[in-house]
Amino acid sequence: MKHYFLGLFIFMLILGGCKSLQEKGTDQYLSGQYQYAINTFSQILEEDPENEEANQIIAESYRLSNRIENSADYYQKLIDIEPSFERYFFLGQSLKAQQKNEEAKEAFENAKSYTQDEALLARTQREIESINLAAGIENYWPYHELVNYRELNTPGGDYAPIVSENFLYFTSARQASGIYPATGTPYTKLFRARAEGLRVDVGGIQALPEFPNEEGLNQAAIAISPDGNTIIYARGNSTSPKDLPETALFASYFRGGGFTLPIWLPVNEDENWWNSTPAFSPDGEVLYFASNRPGGYGGIDIYKATKLANGDFGNAVNLGPTINTPGNELFPRPTPDGKFFFASDGHPGYGKLDLFVAESDESGKQVVKNLGENINSPADDFGIFFTNYPKEGFLSSNREGGIGDDDIYYFEDKTPKPKIVNVLLNVFTKQRVAGEPDQVLDQARVVLYDGNNKQIGGDFSNSNGRVRFTLEPQADYTIIASKGGYFSKSVPYSTRGKTPDPATLIQDVTNVSLDTTIVLDQLILEKSIVLENIYYDLDKADIRPDAARELDKLVQILKDNPNIRIELSSHTDARSSDEYNLDLSQRRAESAVNYMVSQGIDPSRLVAKGYGETQLIIKNAQTEEEHQVNRRTEFKVIEIKE
Template sequence: MKKHFLWIYALVLLAFVGCKSLQEKGNDQFLSGQYQYAINTFTQILSQDSSNLEANQFIAESYRLSNRIEKSEPYYRQLAEKDPSFSSYFFLGQSLKAQQKNEEAIQAFEKAKGYTADDALLARNQREIEAIKLAEGIEDYWPNHVLVNYTELNTLGADFSPVLSEKFLYFTSGRQASAIYPATGTPYLKLFRARADGLKVDVGVIQPLPEFRNEEGLNQGSIAISPDGNTIIYSRGNSTSPKDYPETTLFASYFRGAGFTQPIWMPVNGEENWWNSTPAFSPDGSELYFASNRPGGYGGIDLWKATRLANSDFGNPVNLGSTINTPGNELFPRMTPDGKFFFASDGHPGFGKLDLFVAEKDESGKQLIRNLGKNINSKDDDFGIFFTEYPKAGFISSNREGGVGDDDIYFFEDKTPKPKIVNVLLNVFIKEEKADGSIADLPQTRVVLYGSDNKQQGGDFSNANGRVRFTMAPESDYTIIASKGGYFSKSIPYTTKGKTPDPATLIQDVTNVSLDTTIVLDQLILEKSIVLDNIYYDLDKAEIRPDAAFELDKLVKILADNPSIRIELSSHTDSRSSDAYNLNLSQRRAQSAVDYMVSKGIAADRLVAKGYGESQLIIKDAKTEEEHQVNRRTEFKVIEIRE
């Protein structure tokens, strides 16, 4: 029995020593950034003691620091239950948010409030709560953009950050790797390229970057190529060699006649322990944007900008500010020619981890941040946007569910349905009224079409049938002016509003609608009197009544359409008062009409008021009221045509 007890004691002691050995091994792996190895080691410890809080802590942190926080939930939950703290609840909330378990995430963030009095931590925690609530109202920035996995280009490993330059698509990939990156347990990354024309990539011939050799045993990350193609900048890091740079940094290669130089470390990196990555050039190549965790930011990883100097180096980086940067992480910048700034962030309101956003200015010049929406973003990481035809087509990267491998390359296209086109074909028929009252075609008349902006939309001479045809837009207002020597010019308004079918009801891509209108021109004959109908005055009065004003407005229009004519406006009475009275009354009425037209903008020197009283009766022996009305008339005649 004693021997048996000693044997059991020896096993327990051996297990304790082995566990301690695993603890030390896991600590070393974690501190050296070998997070996946640390996860494997501490998982062994948990298999023997599931309540080991230290092991839970290291696994949770390893997942978080290797950008897999969604997998850390059970470990942070264990910490929150057994040893609650602000950090355990806060990171549990972030893990739940990354899985779109939003209600549970809010509960975790609310509990985190009770474990700190630090204003900065409380503000960051509240920002997470508000971001979840704001994400519910996010609308698609491009509602008709469709995202598709580029399955032929992707592998089971990581493929991301494509950049198109000079008919080649450059991207980062884990293919052809010779070693495993200890932090994630995935292959080291290299740079590749393939021939491409826009979204069409020749996936049959994908080669390692030919400009310079990929290095083994470290990660070659996101690449940027200057607009002129002469500068390549990429991120490089995670080497296990103690002689190498301790952090991810930016390297540059320059075209020098015969080829590209060997990559060199860039001064914009700053201190060796600062992390710098995801570079991108401005459209004109004068500025370099990149992500960095250097001091002076707003927390996590921020976006910075450096301006190219006269010697082609880049100056001191400047932080892009608190509108773009948050206490979270901002990466993968992309400036577009119209001044919009696209980037990835997990700090602005989104759907999970990294989402794609755009910073743009409103009418007042204020910069606004907009999430690109659910047709572009997912609950997983979405990043690395590049446009092949801005803003209609391009690429993004994502590790969303349903992909080919780890990070995948996706392409997007604008699939906005082509609008149904409706053409309005207006036939304008120009006619004249003959002396006998008949209507005849009037060829060789100049007809001009103006839009609502008073700009000419078309013009032509009427053909032998007096017709001119214009193509017009639906639901629009126009003015048509017809003019011909020896005739009064005439302008008429014309609208196509309500005269065409609803495009939503159409089947064909193009529908032509034919409409007709007629313009009748009157001959312009000097000294020929033209009666103005319906010009009435109250008994013994000369004031212009509203119904008379309506008719006089027509004469105002004629004068406006024919600026070269000068007219006499005459008033005539019947014979039922004395000659002197009728002459005075008719003069006052004629002058009243002229004054009205002057008030409407007609120059006074183009108008002559003349009262004829009863001196020009049409029916000299008028007896009925109708006959007297014929004699009581207002006329005008052209007395001069000015050059």
């Protein structure tokens, strides 16, 4: 993808045989033939290693042809001759591209000593902070794996893949007809092959059939509209002085059964501006592209242009400083969920171009994240395209270990299948029988609710009083059991802490069996039921905290059984006067009723009754324990509404 950083001057100087080697190299450099200039000035350095112009032009030629990692020795030699801000700054960028981060930071710090320009100082500090921030980058997709598509790649450049209508389109140096003098690499053309997802018919690769590839220039970075009717691609770097001076966007349209010959897009605006790496929005109404036009934030910025009434794209707008930096941003890729992927060497990363995503955080603010080291490398990583967003797709990289220059890679989500834990809960329904062990209660209706109070299961208990539910681990539920003639009862149930950690499991599926029992009380009219542990301070009717906790149980019974009306009664012992005990018990009963009303119970469902000492259980009580039996709070159902 090094061609994307390159422009070519309007004309090529015809070198005469009478020129000196130094003049020849200078002409090559000025005409954008960077690789030729490197070769020429390397000959000069063999005889004169200290030649300042030779070191300068080789360093700049590597930088301008996107090979800045090769320029460190030359910038260091220039610094030894005469240090300057630019020489230290570009040395820092070269060292950063080599992942020599501490040396790069030292070079950037030295650069600060040679300028007082606030913009340059800010840019240098940004480079230092970028190196520091890169150390804390986390993988955006921890389980995505990247694989070189070796069967698809060649020893030359292969990059910028996209998929449209079951074809993979990409840029490649195969079948090249000439050498691009700026880099010394073959010119590129557009190709396609049938594809289904990540599977590509590598035996059926053909040159782009929609329109002919041109000779003697680079054709690259293709975009196809969602409806398949518009092709936009980058074209440039021609050696002909009659051709356009810069890389520009061209479009071909499907008309009358075929595609038109490509035409120059108005969105380029100026033929001297570099425009490339196009991409359509998911609905095809917006065109994103990269450009070095004036007014941006750095070298190359990403812009967007909306579709006009005549079908062209216009009114290009810079995406702003959140995405664009003083460095280079290109290869945009918007996705249907509003995220925006792109390549950049200006945001904190691992060296040269890395892949990033811009997305909204919890507050709605747009933030940019590096995709991490399982996607990015110290080399150039760019041109992401999703075949199944976000689980799989393609991207391009010239990282070590590839087949050629730029290679096409595919990525897949290899997230391990989660270990499944099924919680099998056996709910047993029983009935309370006075003086006997609890007995099985069959045909009780048992209903299960999730943490959002949504019913997710229900059945009648069998002859053994059992109902079985399948629950999720680490979740909260409510179980309600009911049967005619019995108080309905709701009980909370949680599986938290009751299942093994999935990370410790070996089998894909593990079943955990748990049991719980719900005991129902018979609902009998006018039968008094003692509320245990309802205590009052001496001669007082206030509800104590411990009594409130017990009354909450009665509140729950009333909520579980909305069709009953009860009398709540209070009883005293016989150690004060009848009149005093009657008044005290009435106040206590009313206090208890008032508390339950405060907890949401309709007052019409409650009757407060104080009996004083008129209903002693143990007459002639002598001990404190016997008096306590007489001092009690009871309730009884006085009405069951149908």
